[in-house]
Each structure stands twice: as structure tokens, then as C-alpha cells.
Amino acid sequence: MKNQKSKLSILLIMFWLYTPYPLPCVRLYAEEAALKKAKQLEELILLNPKDAKAIQSLDELSEIYFAERQYAPLIEFLRKLEKINPPGPCDVPAGYYIALCRYHQLKYLEESKNWQEYFDLGNVYRQELFLETEKLAEACPAAPSGVRAQALNWLQHKAQNDAQAASSLAKLTELVDNYLKTNPQDIEVIKEVADSLSKEEEPALARSTYNIYINQLLSIEKSPLKLQSIAESALKEGKVSLAELIYDRYIELVKDSLAKDNLANELTAVIKQFAASGQDKGNDPLYAEKLFVILKEACGKSYFNQELQYLRAYNLERLKEYARSAEEYAGLVTDFPKNIYLDQAEFKLGVIYTYILGQKELGLGYWQKVIERNSALEYVTEGLYHKSLINQYLEDFETAGAGYAKITELIVQIGALKNLSERVLERQKEIRESRPIEYNLKTFLDATLSRPLDTKAGLELLVSPFKVISLKEEEIKFSLQQLRIEMGCFAPELSYLWSGDLGSIQPQPTAPEFTTTYKAPGVKVVNLVVLGSSGVIGSSLEMVEVY
Known part of the structure; x- marks a missing residue:
């Protein structure tokens, strides 16, 4: 019998490997296995609905049905659960899972564009x-299920953007406060609420709710190592705000007890998880800068070696805190005169200093060094x-020409x-023919050499x-973001004057973004000036490193 099963398994594998459409067969087999598991869970729950493991089984059952887009069978089972030997609604909240099922179903109908069912039954759901x-x-106002x-x-009111969203949110914060008064053991529900608030872009409420969760956590968990582990897990899950708050508490606990x-070492390890590397x-x-x-x-x-000093300077550069970044780069050059990042x-x-801070x-x-x-x-040739280029702009054509010739x-x-x-070659031709510098580039130089570049003007x-x-000729995308211009009811007509080391592409003046590649190593400097009907709106630059 065992040999027959082995032969059957081999035959099935051969079938999947050599038939032209094996994937649908595998998928069908996986769906059947999942639905079989769901039926087993249903039987387990109905056997003893009041068992402490019923909630865990309901979570697992729901996940299976949601993954398979099987909403009707789940609703049917939950209705049966309510009727057969019904437990208290706060103990095994079948109603919550019914609502959760409808929430997932509505989202799926939108994503799959099943507008027939969406408009016919959406209001019912x-x-x-x-x-x-x-x-x-x-x-159950003081139970996890109620919260x-x-x-x-x-979440559903917010998804609909209806008038009840604000009152529903107020009710939620009230229930969280009531729940805290019960000295709760299940604090994960507080974190779940904070996660939802964070995901739905309610940062202030999310942060305060995360703080509530952490305060409860600290009353239970006293080990700094455990806190560190929880923070790392939160970060892996993409819950950055939560991770930061836990790391703050962790650092408070260890700052005075650990040797320098x-x-x-601990702070450096955390920094590297947050810094722009x-x-x-x-x-x-x-x-990371904090x-x-x-x-x-x-x-x-x-305790700042050359790698950490460079990381701080680079991190500030990416934050566009250019004055502070320059201080850190200068410190790197001074403190580590033979560092690997010197050029x-x-x-x-x-x-x-030349194009951003107005200290030409x-x-x-620094370029001369x-x-x-x-x-x-x-770096020598770009310097x-x-x-x-600056000499050419200042009309010192002899010095400029000598520099270009040296290149x-x-x-x-x-x-x-x-x-x-x-x-x-283009700059040399301009000098030779007594022509001005190419328009886009000259406009950038006009905008930046006369005064410090305004990095807070909304042109990023x-x-x-x-x-x-x-x-590898990897693609790099440059794009203009967060352009805020007051133009009344009319969309402004803008021109985008790109210049500098643009790589393989010459972007159009109508394009606020472009994608390019580079074949040579070095720091590539890309400039942008935005023009409106009244003249220059703003200028900016960005640097990218090619190895």
C-alpha cells in the first residue's frame, strides 16, 4: 500500500512537471486543502464554542476564507455559531467576524471591480x-471584542468618508479609555487600534495610542532585552512609529546602566536601522539623527569612527539639512584626513557650499583640494x-578655457x-563662439549663485x-515633489529646466520627472529650475552616487 502511494505521488509530480498547464492544478489542490482545513476548524469550534481556543480558531478560519475569497460560507457558519449553543457575545464574538467578513468582501469587490454585486448588495453588506x-x-464596551x-x-465609515466617521473615531478612543480602566491582560487590542490609526493617517492619535500600549507593556515587561526584541519585531512589520517609541523607552532604560x-554599540545598531545609508x-x-x-x-x-561620521553627514544630506550636513562632512575631512570618503x-x-549655501x-x-x-x-575631472563653469559664468574665459582643456x-x-x-565640448564651443552658457544651465546658475538656495520653498x-x-546601468529616477503654488482656480503652466549631469536622457521642459542611467562612476549633480508665467518659481539640485 505504501509503495502504491509513493508511485501515485511520483505520477502526480510528473504530471505537474510535464503537462503544459501545471500551475492551475497546483492552485486547485491548494484551494481544496485550505477549504478542507476550514471545515475541520468549523467542527472544532462548534464542538465547544466556549473553549478558550475558539477565538484563535475563528481567526485562523477567517484568514482561510478571506484568502480564498469565500465570504458566503464564512457568513453561513458564523450565523450557525450564533444559534447553536450561543456563547456570550463578548466571549466568542461571532458578530465581529461577520462584520470583518463584510469589510473584506466590500474591499475585494472594489479591487476586483465587481460592480454588479457591489452596487446590488454593497449597501446591504x-x-x-x-x-x-x-x-x-x-x-461589550470594556472587552477586547467591543474595542x-x-x-x-x-474604518468602514472612514472608507466611505461619511459624516459618521468623526463620531465613530471619538467612540473608539472612548472605548480604549474604558478598556484601560479594567486593568486589561490583552493589550494587543490597543496595538491593533494604534496600527489602524497609523495606517489611516491619524498620526497624533496613533502615537498617543501606541504610548498607551507601551505603558501597559512596561507594566508587564521589565526586561530591556525583551523591549529591544519587541521594537525589532515592530520594525520588521513596518510599524516604524511603534518601533521608535519602544526604542525610546529602551534607550531610557539602558542609557545610565550600560558602559559607554x-x-x-547599542545606539549605533539602532541608528543603522533608521538612517539613509x-x-x-x-x-x-x-x-536616526535624533x-x-x-x-x-x-x-x-x-565614538564616531569615519564610517559613522560619514553616515551622519550622508543622512543629513538626505534630510536636505545641508548646512548641518556640510558641518559633518567637514568634520569627517578634518578628523579623518585619510578616510576612504575624502574625495x-x-x-x-x-x-x-557653492550651489546651496551661497558660499562660493x-x-x-574644496574642489581645488x-x-x-x-x-x-x-572627482578630479568633475571638480x-x-x-x-563658475569661471565661465563670471566671464573669466581664459581660466575657464584652461580648466576645460585640462579635463x-x-x-x-x-x-x-x-x-x-x-x-x-559644449562649454568650450560657447567660449569659442562668444555665446552665453546653455539656457537651462545659466538659469540655474543665475538662481543659485546670487543667493543661497531656498530648500524650504516647497520645491523638492x-x-x-x-x-x-x-x-549594471541601473535606472535612476529624478522627480519633482511637493510643489505648492497659489494660482487660484487655474492650474499653472510650468516649464522644467533640467541641467547638469543628466546621464543617458535629455528630459523635456514639460516633464517634472525623468529616468536615466549612468555609465561612469562619481557623484552626479542634477539641477532643476521651475519657471512659471511670472518667471523663476524656484530651483533645486540633487546628487546621486554611481559606483
């Missing part, structure tokens, strides 16, 4: 959801280019530095990703 949640919240029901009630070395945007660069401040105050500057840091300091002479000085060190061709001498791998070569240029590998 909504009314059933509101009826069940209101009934449960009224019957969960009211949270679901609010250990505290510095370049490989990703970071979970929250602003929170921890950098704590690290420096608690442990001292000596990159000084080149960026040249960009930041200081910026030119890169040029004189002559250790990395991509020369920017110095020559052409240094460039051996013309193919690798094609973009730079093209820009240099973003880049994604921050770092790429040139050999």
Missing part, C-alpha cells in the same frame, strides 16, 4: 457591518568642470566619461535610488 459592530460595542468592533466600525562602549532610504532618517545626537551627548565624539566628501562640500569661495576651495590631491579621476587631457577613457566629455527634487552601480 455595509448595513450588516454597522449593525454588528454597533451591537457588539454597546454590549475591535468599534475600530472596524470607524556597550551603549555606543544610500542603499535604501532608511526607515526614518530624522529619528539618536546621533543622543550618542554624541552620552558617549562623546570619540567624495570634499566634492560634495564644493557642491553644497568656500565651495571652490580634490584637484590637487589628484587621487580619483572621476575641474565645476570650477571652470580633456585627463580623460583617457572617453567612452566611460562620455557625458562629461560632451559637457566640456527627489532621486531614487540614492546609489547605483554603473556597470
Whole structure:
């Protein structure tokens, strides 16, 4: 018998491998297994509805039916559960799961665009959801099921954007307060409410509710290591606000008890989870900077090695806190004169001081240091280019021409530095023919060299990703975000003047974004000026690192 089963299994595998449509068969088999498991759970729940494990089984049962989009069988079972030996509504809240089922069903009808059922039965489903949640919240105001029901009630009102959303939210906060007065053992329901508030963009309420949850957690859990583990889990789940609040409490607990070395290691590990490293945007660069401040105050500057000093400077750059970023890059250069980031840091300091902070002479000085060190061709040539460009703009054509000529001498791998070569040839032609600098670029220089760049003016240029590998020719997207212009009822007509190292693409003036690639390593500087009917609205720049 055992051999026959083995042969049958092999035959089934061979069938799936060699038939032209194996995936639907596998899917059908998985669906059958899931629905079989659901029936087993139903029998288990009905056997003893008052058992403490009934709620856990109901959660598992609901997840199966939701995953399979099987809403009617779940409703049918829950109605049966209410009638057969019904437990108290606060113990095994079948009504909550009925409402939850309708919530998922309504969302699925919208996502799948099943408008026939949505318009024919949507109001029926909504009314059933509101009826069940209101009934449960009224019957069990100090029970987890009542709080969960009211949270679901609010989520549906908010989804509909109706007039009852505000009162439903007020009712939810009231139930949470009432629940706290019962000295609850199940505090996960508080976290669930906070998660919903955070997801639905109610940050102030979410934060206060998370704080309530953490206070309850601290009354139960005293171990810093356990708190650290909970914070890490929250971060993995994408609950950044919760993770930050728990880490705050964790740091408060260990700050005065750990030796400096250990505290510095702990803070550094947390910082790296939130900072913008370049490989990703970071979970929250602003929170990382808060921890950098704590690290420096608690442990001292000596605990910042060159990697950590660079990370702080880079993190501030990504926050567009350019003045503070420049301070940290300058500190990196001073404190670690042979650091591996030296050319990159000084080149960026040249960009930041010249084009953003309005301190041209200081910026030119940093580019000159890169040029004189002559250790990395991509930074030497770009430093020369920017110095020559400034001289050309100031009409010192002799110095500018000499700089451009030097670049052409240094460039051996013309193919690798094609973009730079093209820009240099264009600048040389402008000087030779007594023409002004190309319009987009000159407009940017006019806007930035006359005064510091206003990074808070609402014109924000973003880049994604921050770092790429040139050999892979990975795509990089530059896009304008959060442009706020008061123009009455009319949409303004805008022009987008892109300039700088644009890579493989020449974006159109009608495009507020573009995607490009780079073949040569180095820091690529992309400039943007936005024009409206009245003239320049604002300017910005962004830097991306190519390796």
C-alpha cells in the first residue's frame, strides 16, 4: 500500500512537471486543502464554542476564507455559531467576524471591480457591518471584542468618508479609555487600534495610542532585552512609529546602566536601522539623527569612527539639512584626513557650499583640494568642470578655457566619461563662439549663485535610488515633489529646466520627472529650475552616487 502511494505521488509530480498547464492544478489542490482545513476548524469550534481556543480558531478560519475569497460560507457558519449553543457575545464574538467578513468582501469587490454585486448588495453588506459592530460595542464596551468592533466600525465609515466617521473615531478612543480602566491582560487590542490609526493617517492619535500600549507593556515587561526584541519585531512589520517609541523607552532604560562602549554599540545598531545609508532610504532618517545626537551627548565624539561620521553627514544630506550636513562632512575631512570618503566628501562640500549655501569661495576651495590631491579621476575631472563653469559664468574665459582643456587631457577613457566629455565640448564651443552658457544651465546658475538656495520653498527634487552601480546601468529616477503654488482656480503652466549631469536622457521642459542611467562612476549633480508665467518659481539640485 505504501509503495502504491509513493508511485501515485511520483505520477502526480510528473504530471505537474510535464503537462503544459501545471500551475492551475497546483492552485486547485491548494484551494481544496485550505477549504478542507476550514471545515475541520468549523467542527472544532462548534464542538465547544466556549473553549478558550475558539477565538484563535475563528481567526485562523477567517484568514482561510478571506484568502480564498469565500465570504458566503464564512457568513453561513458564523450565523450557525450564533444559534447553536450561543456563547456570550463578548466571549466568542461571532458578530465581529461577520462584520470583518463584510469589510473584506466590500474591499475585494472594489479591487476586483465587481460592480454588479457591489452596487446590488454593497449597501446591504455595509448595513450588516454597522449593525454588528454597533451591537457588539454597546454590549461589550470594556472587552477586547467591543474595542475591535468599534475600530472596524470607524474604518468602514472612514472608507466611505461619511459624516459618521468623526463620531465613530471619538467612540473608539472612548472605548480604549474604558478598556484601560479594567486593568486589561490583552493589550494587543490597543496595538491593533494604534496600527489602524497609523495606517489611516491619524498620526497624533496613533502615537498617543501606541504610548498607551507601551505603558501597559512596561507594566508587564521589565526586561530591556525583551523591549529591544519587541521594537525589532515592530520594525520588521513596518510599524516604524511603534518601533521608535519602544526604542525610546529602551534607550531610557539602558542609557545610565550600560558602559559607554556597550551603549555606543547599542545606539549605533539602532541608528543603522533608521538612517539613509544610500542603499535604501532608511526607515526614518530624522529619528536616526535624533539618536546621533543622543550618542554624541552620552558617549562623546570619540565614538564616531569615519564610517559613522560619514553616515551622519550622508543622512543629513538626505534630510536636505545641508548646512548641518556640510558641518559633518567637514568634520569627517578634518578628523579623518585619510578616510576612504575624502574625495567624495570634499566634492560634495564644493557642491553644497557653492550651489546651496551661497558660499562660493568656500565651495571652490574644496574642489581645488580634490584637484590637487589628484587621487580619483572621476572627482578630479568633475571638480575641474565645476570650477571652470563658475569661471565661465563670471566671464573669466581664459581660466575657464584652461580648466576645460585640462579635463580633456585627463580623460583617457572617453567612452566611460562620455557625458562629461560632451559637457566640456559644449562649454568650450560657447567660449569659442562668444555665446552665453546653455539656457537651462545659466538659469540655474543665475538662481543659485546670487543667493543661497531656498530648500524650504516647497520645491523638492527627489532621486531614487540614492546609489547605483554603473556597470549594471541601473535606472535612476529624478522627480519633482511637493510643489505648492497659489494660482487660484487655474492650474499653472510650468516649464522644467533640467541641467547638469543628466546621464543617458535629455528630459523635456514639460516633464517634472525623468529616468536615466549612468555609465561612469562619481557623484552626479542634477539641477532643476521651475519657471512659471511670472518667471523663476524656484530651483533645486540633487546628487546621486554611481559606483
